[in-house]
Structure formats: structure tokens, C-alpha cells
Amino acid sequence: MAPDQLAELVDRYAAALVLYARQWCACPEDVVQTAFLKLVRQGRPPDNLLPWLYRVVRNGAIDASRAARRRTRYETAADDGAPKWFAPSHDPTGLDARTAADALAALPAETREIIVAHLWGGLTFEQIAEAVGSSAATCYRRYAAGLDTLRLKLGADRPAHAK
Amino acid sequence: MSTTPNNPTPPPDPLAVALAKLEPAPHGLEWNALMFAAGRASKARALRFWQCVAGVCALAAGALALALFAR
Numbered sequence: 001m002a003p004d005q006l007a008e009l010v011d012r013y014a015a016a017l018v019l020y021a022r023q024w025c026a027c028p029e030d031v032v033q034t035a036f037l038k039l040v041r042q043g044r045p046p047d048n049l050l051p052w053l054y055r056v057v058r059n060g061a062i063d064a065s066r067a068a069r070r071r072t073r074y075e076t077a078a079d080d081g082a083p084k085w086f087a088p089s090h091d092p093t094g095l096d097a098r099t100a101a102d103a104l105a106a107l108p109a110e111t112r113e114i115i116v117a118h119l120w121g122g123l124t125f126e127q128i129a130e131a132v133g134s135s136a137a138t139c140y141r142r143y144a145a146g147l148d149t150l151r152l153k154l155g156a157d158r159p160a161h162a163k
Numbered sequence: 164m165s166t167t168p169n170n171p172t173p174p175p176d177p178l179a180v181a182l183a184k185l186e187p188a189p190h191g192l193e194w195n196a197l198m199f200a201a202g203r204a205s206k207a208r209a210l211r212f213w214q215c216v217a218g219v220c221a222l223a224a225g226a227l228a229l230a231l232f233a234r
Binding site: 032 | 176177178179181182183184185186187188189190191192194196197198200201202204205207208
């Protein structure tokens, strides 16, 4: 893989991948870097690059989280990393970044990862299903249930078509 | 004839739209370290090949030296 190809991939996907990995571990940058290096070592990029990257990052982050738990026996790093998930929001009408991160952090991991991959990673439910080893329908159900939970926590209105 | 589909796509959930507007924190990857490691990783296979070649050559040279010494 040419350096400019790698640079473009890092520019486009690294921030969302770090956000995705941060749900499990305290060293998301290392996990994402390792995933990019694994991609470079492959020589030829895989056919479904984005689900492949998310799957490698997911596995790496879960492994890193297990290793960290064995070392420290503290609670999951996702809890103390939650406030750093988003850049501070400059839109006064928008959601508060810290409140949203806290609400997301309180979701079950299998729901949260789907919401993060869809909203910030831009993956379709088929691509998410490929990354997490599930079906697209299950991913969509978890996504919808997670949004409903977030709606309650954040006090947001239900969409008009769902009322 | 109507062209309206039977199941029109619902408008996006406003909460999902509001959430998606939040920017993920900057990735924090060290650019130079990443590119250096990527360069090394991309050459890892070639490096292993030449290490094997060097090992084989060293073994052959050792065997030849032993054979010469035994004569």
C-alpha cells in the first residue's frame, strides 16, 4: 500500500476508529495504529475494507481491554474514557458533547458499538453485521433500541413518524 | 400512475442527526511514528526473505569450512 493511500485512510477513518475502540480500552490509538499496520502488512487491501478495519479494531480493543483488566483489576477503561469521546461542541443548539458521551457510555457495549459504527463510522447495518459477526436485522434492532434509550436519557423528542 | 413507493424511507431520526453532528475527538495518532512503522511493516516480508537467504548462506559457508577443515 502506497504511503498516500495510507495517509488518506488515516485522515478519513482514524478519528471514528479511535472513538470505536475507546469503548473498550484505554489505549485506542495503539489499537487503531496496529490495525493500520496489519493492513499495510497484508499488501493487498481486503475487499470490504471498512468492515475489515472495524473488525480488526474491535478484536484488538477487546484484547487490550482484557489485558488491562488482568493487570489492574479496575473497572473497564471505557468508563473513565467517556468524556474524551467527542470534541467540545461549538453549536449552542446542539447536544452537549460530555452529556452525550456519558449517555452513550451507559449503554450496553453491544448496542453502543453499533450506534458508534453507524453514526460516526458511517457503516451500513450490513457492514456493521460483518464487523461484529451478527445479522443486519439484529444490528438495526439494537440500534433502534439504543436510540430509544438515549432519547430517554437525553430528554429528546421522538421522531414525528414514530409517534 | 403514482410513483410513490409503498414503503417510503422515513425521515432521519432527529436524535441520530444531532448525535452525528458531534465530532469525534481528534485521533491522536503520531503521524511520523505511524508512517515509520508502516514503512517497516511493508518491508517486513522482504526483510524476512533476505534474513533467510543470509542464514542459508551462513550455514552453507559453515558446512564448507567444516568440509575443508576435515580434509
